[in-house]
Amino acid sequence: MLVSLKEILKDCECHKYAVGSFNTPTLETLRAVIHAAEGLGAPVVLNHAENEEEVIPIEVIAPLMTEYAKNAKVPVAVHIDHGETFPYLMKAVRLGFTSIMYDCSNLPHGQNMEKVKRFVELVHPLGISVEAEIGAMPNNMAGCANGHEKSDLSNLEKYFTDPEEAADFAKQTGVDALAVSFGTVHGSYEGEPKLDIERVERIKALMPEGTALVMHGGSGTGKEQTRAAVTAGIRKINYFTAMDTAPAPVLFEVIKRAGGEPVHYGRLARLAMEVMEEKVKEAMEIFLNSR
Numbered sequence: 001m002l003v004s005l006k007e008i009l010k011d012c013e014c015h016k017y018a019v020g021s022f023n024t025p026t027l028e029t030l031r032a033v034i035h036a037a038e039g040l041g042a043p044v045v046l047n048h049a050e051n052e053e054e055v056i057p058i059e060v061i062a063p064l065m066t067e068y069a070k071n072a073k074v075p076v077a078v079h080i081d082h083g084e085t086f087p088y089l090m091k092a093v094r095l096g097f098t099s100i101m102y103d104c105s106n107l108p109h110g111q112n113m114e115k116v117k118r119f120v121e122l123v124h125p126l127g128i129s130v131e132a133e134i135g136a137m138p139n140n141m142a143g144c145a146n147g148h149e150k151s152d153l154s155n156l157e158k159y160f161t162d163p164e165e166a167a168d169f170a171k172q173t174g175v176d177a178l179a180v181s182f183g184t185v186h187g188s189y190e191g192e193p194k195l196d197i198e199r200v201e202r203i204k205a206l207m208p209e210g211t212a213l214v215m216h217g218g219s220g221t222g223k224e225q226t227r228a229a230v231t232a233g234i235r236k237i238n239y240f241t242a243m244d245t246a247p248a249p250v251l252f253e254v255i256k257r258a259g260g261e262p263v264h265y266g267r268l269a270r271l272a273m274e275v276m277e278e279k280v281k282e283a284m285e286i287f288l289n290s291r
């Protein structure tokens with residue numbers, strides 16, 4: 001069933017777990033995520049990022065996302081990930097998204113707060129949930145990610161979220177979800193990730209009721225640190241790279257074994273979907289934190 005993010009986050013807070021939030025720019029990723037969530041009987045969030053337009057336009061993927069969400073046996077929110085331009089977000093409203101991340105984290109703090117506050121006032125009466133970001137999420141993706149170049153990863157602490165600033169931001173804006181930076185990166189890690197779990201605890205202690213904490217860059221953070229982040233108060237985890245890169249080695253083997261004979265694309269697509277479903281299930285089981 002199609003629901004708002006706020007509704008899902010209420011359940012997450014009540015049962016102390018994090019909902020998985022997965023980008024679904026292809027039919028295979030979309031079906032893999034829905035099957036995994038139904039298999040686990042857990043709510044889920046389907047993301048479409050503004051910078052995924054070059055993979056698939058929102059007008060094409062939105063009806064599929066909302067249709068799968070409506071027919072799902074579990075609560076599903078349909079969410080814009082890293083939305084940055086206002087006309088694009090208005091299009092998302094028209095297309096039935098139930099949740100929107102308005103990412104103004106590249107602007108000075110005051111401007112980020114002002115823009116998000118106005119956006120919340122605009123879309124809350126429509127029943128749409130809002131996520132914002134404070135601090136910055138560094139990128140380590142080939143080419144560029146979320147419209148930004150690869151970040152300097154030599155010192156991640158410079159991107160970290162300040163707990164007092166986060167609390168003030170949440171109170172002033174009334175956002176439903178707030179992405180915070182404490183050591184995760186978008187894409188793969190260079191070396192072992194080291195999350196500042198104590199920072200999450202401090203942010204969580206200051207957060208007003210009704211604002212949930214979000215961790216982006218869920219791929220590759222490892223079971224122990226991810227669990228610790230959820231225990232410390234993270235209630236939504238964005239996850240994509242590990243899911244989207246999982247099928248390639250399996251498909252490569254299938255093509256290699258065919259020894260030059262034709263391989264039907266339908267078979268590869270089905271196999272990719274199965275591999276991604278397993279990967280999503282594995283991740284969600286960690287996020288559920290023995291719910």
Ligand code: 13P
Pocket residue numbers: 023081082185186187188215216217218219238239240241242
């Ligand atoms: P990963 O691709 O690193 O899992 O991050 C996804 C994400 O945070 C999307 O917003």
